[in-house]
Amino acid sequence: xxxxxxxxxxxxxxxxxxxxxxxxxxxxxxxxxxxxxxxxxxxxxxxxxxxxxxxxxxxxxxxxxxxxxxxxxxxxxxxxxxxxxxxxxxxxxxxxxxxxxxxxxxxxxxxxxxxxxxxxxxxxxxxxxxxxxxxxxxxxxxxxxxxxxxxxxxxxxxxxxxxxxxxxxxxxxxxxxxxxxxxxxxxxxxxxxxxxxxxxxxxxxxxxxxxxxxxxxxxxxxxxxxxxxxxxxxxxxxxxxxxxxxxxxxxxxxxxxxxxxxxxxxxxxxxxxxxxxxxxxxxxxxxxxxxxxxxxxxxxxxxxxxxxxxxxxxxxxxxxxxxxxxxxxxxxxxxxxxxxxxxxxxxxxxxxxxxxxxxxxxxxxxxxxxxxxxxxxxxxxxxxxxxxxxxxxx
Numbered sequence: 001x002x003x004x005x006x007x008x009x010x011x012x013x014x015x016x017x018x019x020x021x022x023x024x025x026x027x028x029x030x031x032x033x034x035x036x037x038x039x040x041x042x043x044x045x046x047x048x049x050x051x052x053x054x055x056x057x058x059x060x061x062x063x064x065x066x067x068x069x070x071x072x073x074x075x076x077x078x079x080x081x082x083x084x085x086x087x088x089x090x091x092x093x094x095x096x097x098x099x100x101x102x103x104x105x106x107x108x109x110x111x112x113x114x115x116x117x118x119x120x121x122x123x124x125x126x127x128x129x130x131x132x133x134x135x136x137x138x139x140x141x142x143x144x145x146x147x148x149x150x151x152x153x154x155x156x157x158x159x160x161x162x163x164x165x166x167x168x169x170x171x172x173x174x175x176x177x178x179x180x181x182x183x184x185x186x187x188x189x190x191x192x193x194x195x196x197x198x199x200x201x202x203x204x205x206x207x208x209x210x211x212x213x214x215x216x217x218x219x220x221x222x223x224x225x226x227x228x229x230x231x232x233x234x235x236x237x238x239x240x241x242x243x244x245x246x247x248x249x250x251x252x253x254x255x256x257x258x259x260x261x262x263x264x265x266x267x268x269x270x271x272x273x274x275x276x277x278x279x280x281x282x283x284x285x286x287x288x289x290x291x292x293x294x295x296x297x298x299x300x301x302x303x304x305x306x307x308x309x310x311x312x313x314x315x316x317x318x319x320x321x322x323x324x325x326x327x328x329x330x331x332x333x334x335x336x337x338x339x340x341x342x343x344x345x346x347x348x349x350x351x352x353x354x355x356x357x358x359x360x361x362x363x364x365x366x367x368x369x370x371x372x373x374x375x376x377x378x379x380x381x382x383x384x385x386x387x388x389x390x391x392x393x394x
Contacts (some may be wrong), residue, residue: 010036010278013093013122015063016104017111018049020209021127021153024270025102026053028278031287036278040092041106047072054080061095063088066153086112091283100278102153104129106211108377110133118142125277126232127153129224130335134328134377136231138370141336141342150232151277156225157232158273159251159264164233165281167256175223175235176253176261178245179305180204182217185246189309197341204246213340218351219305221247223316227327230320237320244303267292288355312352324364325376332380333358340388347393354384 006147011080012029013050016022022043029036042063043050053060054077059298063083064070070082079375082089087107093113102108102125110128115135117124119142132139143150152158164172184192185202191231201210215221226240250271253263266272267290275284301363305316312334337354340346346354358380368376 003300009034011099012036012278013040013095013098013101013117014038014041014094014104014224015089015101016043016106016128017053018046019104019106020045020212021102021104021270021274023049023159025104025234025274026057027287028271028275028393030056032284033237037282038266039098040095041091041193042092043067044105051076055192056247060097061090061092067069090114093122093153094120098122100125102274103131104153106130106209108134111139111374115139115142118146118148121146121148123149123151125151125153125274127274129154129221129228130331131232132228132231132386133224135370136374138229148281150281152232153273154225154228154279155268155270155273156252158276160229160233160254162264162276163252163254163262167254169234171256171258172235172239173255173257173259174239174241175229175233175238176223176255177229177242178248178250178252178302179219179222180216180248181244181246182219183264185212185244186216192290193347198346200341210342211335211338213325214219214342214351218334218338219310219313220316220334220338220355222310223313224331226313226316227320237317242305244305245301247297247298247300249297265294290352312355315356319359322364325368326362326364326374328361328373328377329358329362330355332377333384336384343387345347345393350391350393357387358384378388380383 014022014377029038035232038057038059040291041053041059044065046113047069061081064073067084070084074082090113094116099121103114109131110131112133113138114131152161158177183202184195184230203216212221221244229235230237249267250263250265253261255261269290271286281284305313319330333355337351341348341351
């Protein structure tokens with residue numbers, strides 16, 4: 001069977017290739033080798049999986065986590081150029097031959113490579129929430145100045161993006177982001193006191209990395225999505241709602257001023273939003289798509305979010321409204337605390353405690369610059385790491 005396509009080959013920089021989003025991106029790219037080419041990729045520490053990807057994709061440039069890794073991989077793959085750390089990420093994102101940069105790295109490490117790519121006039125397929133949480137004001141300004149598209153890869157933001165397509169901006173009443181509720185959605189606050197990492201990583205609907213799965217359970221992930229949606233879609237916080245939707249069938253919705261709801265539905269398959277970001281505004285079939293039949297779904301449930309049960313979500317609205325570096329402190333404190341829980345250094349509920357403590361201890365008396373935000377990010381991490389060492393596992 002012949003496949004006829006109406007758009008040109010895209011050369012992709014894939015930052016964070018060995019993670020969940022990265023591997024789903026590889027699945028999309030290899031399904032359509034006549035349309036997509038991985039020009040550059042990066043990975044931090046998973047050498048075995050990284051080597052497999054290099055053999056499969058044959059990129060021109062690869063960024064790795066350490067000088068030792070660079071030395072070893074240069075010996076194994078002498079035909080490929082290697083870089084290290086942030087410098088390697090930036091070089092991968094700004095190669096002249098790259099058309100679009102898919103940022104699938106986790107955490108604040110995604111910010112500088114994304115900004116560099118925007119300044120190099122590369123379109124961004126954004127899966128790194130922290131970039132806009134930390135620096136949404138500056139990132140979106142640079143994107144406008146350089147006429148670069150920021151295309152969402154998160155399933156929720158992709159759903160909203162798809163629903164907004166063709167709509168006039170003044171038609172919008174509000175955004176509705178759906179939340180599965182995560183691993184502990186049916187537990188009380190009292191029951192959360194004794195939960196384990198293994199239980200936290202048992203997400204009912206999605207297969208994701210460890211950190212994002214923990215964030216999903218605390219609702220931190222949804223809080224980051226609220227802040228990201230504010231910047232992506234230029235929507236005020238009082239017009240962004242989060243609803244509990246356990247089935248993860250409706251990925252998100254918009255409400256128009258005449259009361260109409262538009263929703264994007266589908267199976268829990270990250271290939272769909274990834275592929276749409278790479279083909280927008282066109283669409284392609286998903287290879288070996290997951291079975292999905294609405295007639296087999298007995299019902300869809302929606303409930304309002306309980307801020308007392310999920311205080312990290314309420315905190316997202318608070319820091320978002322405050323603006324400045326408050327979202328940066330929120331994110332940085334969580335990155336340290338969530339990883340400390342994963343490493344067995346603190347208990348589950350201590351994640352919230354350290355994030356809240358960081359916010360209540362931070363003050364801001366003047367408008368901050370991007371450079372100051374980056375410095376505050378580092379300071380917050382240092383402070384929370386010290387608190388964790390002092391207080392330890394309670």
